[in-house]
Amino acid sequence: MGREFLEGNEAIARGAMKARCDFFAGYPITPASSILHYMLELVPAIGGTAIQAEDEIASMGFCIAAAMAGRKAMTATSGPGMSLYSENVGLAQIGETPLVIVNVQRQGPATGSATKGAEGDIQFTRWVTSGGLPVIALSPATVGEAYELTYRAFNLAEQYRTPVFVLTSKEIGVTRESVDLDAIELPPLVERKRAADGEEYLPHRFGRPADVPAISDFGGVHIARYTTSTHDQAAYLTTKPAVIQEMIDHYTAKIDEAADDIALVKRDFQDGAETLVISYGITSRSAAVAVREARARGSRISALVLQTLWPVPAKAIVAALDGIRKIIVPEMNMGQYRLEIERLAPTGVAVIGVNKMNTSLISPAEILRAGGWL
């Protein structure tokens, strides 16, 4: 089509519409509010419903129920709202609800700096709710990726029947850049597997743990059940330890065993490099500048950008470590994802964090200094 000058939040809304999102509920919060505004305009145009809820808890309640009634649902918030989403995220997990949750991160904790950027919710997203079951989270670095990864988040939500997080930040959400959305290649749209009419419907299937069961929408051809409690395959409360373990094994396996399929990374490798920069989100753009600069100074250096943060794209990370002796992990937090890299790095490989949480971007110079180039 052509270029536009868009902010990331609009790209998220457009990505959602491209994925045929037809339900949105949200509560205003800086810097995520404009997603609510865009969706209030875009969703009713396709016959869907978008509503400003009374609070974040209601936003999630509306979305979970609408998703189980067959809608493709999305909500968007920032850190303080994520705290209020927490309990309902667990509900969406235990009920196997396809749902996209956008977190436009801002400086926390608490109210923090409402209009300032940060990427401090990385481990919070992983452990967002009680029980500690695996989650899927994607992290865009550009306005174009905000569009693409939101679209992909819907596909993953439908495919794995689970809430999927889009972890962006003020620095992408309300930063504008030139982008041609139509030039972005997208995979085919994925719709949830639906239980066929006439066949007995069980809302959950634990038999082969990694298999994702077909769903029957509320109001459709079957009688549907949904529960927040530990349950059997029919969604009836159970207290039998063996059944409960089957349920947990299923919720764990369906995401963990699919980690390689969910993994999205971008590689910029150089032969003979002994240093690797691993980054994600807005900070990966500072890393790109730093890598170019280091190469211009004659260094050999590789870069790995993680678009999937959860589940950890472990295979892709380990594959990138061949010959690497030093890993630099810049993050706009005090070193949250470095924990995951340290877990995967062989003994003897130095993992160096570049960490700042003062609302300003990590600069290329700060990364170059950590690598010893400055």
Added chain:
Amino acid sequence: MTDKIGPLPFCPGCGHHVVTKALDKALVKLQLDPRKVVIVTDIGCIGLADRYFTTNAFHGLHGRSVTYACGLKLARPELTVIALKGDGGCGIGGTHVLNVARRNIGITLIVANNFNYGMTGGQHSVTTPSDGITSTTPWGNVEGPMDLCGTAIAAGAAWAARCTMFDKDLADVIAQAIAQPGFALLDVWELCTAYYAPRNKIKKKELDDLLERYGLRLGVLADTPRPEYSARYRAAYAAGRPVIQRRPTIEVQYGNSVERQTGIVIAGSAGQKIRSTATLFAQAALFSGLDATQKDDYPITVMTGHSLSELIFSRQRIDYTAIESPDYLLVISEDGLRSTRERIQRLPNTCTVYAEQSLDLPATKARVVRCPIAQAATETSRQATAVIAVAALLQDTGLFPLDALARAISTFQSAKIAEVNLKALQAGAALVSGQTGFREP
């Protein structure tokens, strides 16, 4: 209902037996397709009821049944959605009760109100009468009870009724509630035979005494139908302004003289249209074949304080969006100066500052161009202050033609605002006697 699940799980004599069976009777009376009915529950003893029904069932978080019920109804307005909740749930989820009443989303809410938390050990709730003995009010409740119907009616409930578990017509009243097109609240007063009733020696007569004590009556207390939310939503959307058409895309139409990545900071006050002007400036850059980023900084206040936009123009893809040292800095107000004063002091001599001439700039190595921006704005429009400043910069630097900015203004702004801004563009360009030398695309 089905008996396959076994007997109801409630204590002997508990009012939940009565409410559950009355709901079943009402559903049978209404002859609804069970696939089109959803019983929504949350936490509390009454939350165990949904599994005994052959309809759809949704069992959610404590106090949030109304949110799921609303989500189902918004998603599929053709469904009959009935939420069952305890008085405890009305405490933790009180805001949802107020808001569903206010919005008039067509769900039915039945509150099994037994004045305490039966599931967690008989603690007091928002409906525990004053002086009531509970496990958390051992010396008598010093709080007052909430009148659920009165509260919901005050919030706008179209239909509300109060019953007790002893009412012979309970099933009929439930059926009447379900038949309402809008929101309907039914507050059913019950005995909790495990905790509240024995502790407070309450039976049927004492329930009636409580009504009298609080001056409350039974029966339908509000019946003022108005259009249901989803119907209003569709109607308002259909009658409203058409959806914004997709914004025009930008084709390259002009040349530029930007040889290397160029950083521009525009610093002014909230209300001076700093950010929207920066967007126009960047769109003009796109019309001139450049890539651009715009990163803004502003406080949480709206019409006061500073507003600052950082623009980067480049012929290559821009990665790092912050500007360490700008090539051009526009300062157009005191707020803008305050937010950039330290930065101005550090600027190298390669930077040019375009400043409103009345501002008292700190010492700097940068080249300073003073312009009567505010004066020009009083002659056009204060809202166009930033456009005037940007036009002055463009005229002086020749980064790309003023025509590109004019093009952005007329493409992306409404005719009325564009007219003002095109005048402002001329006024700004007249402030400096620059020379231009563009390459054509």
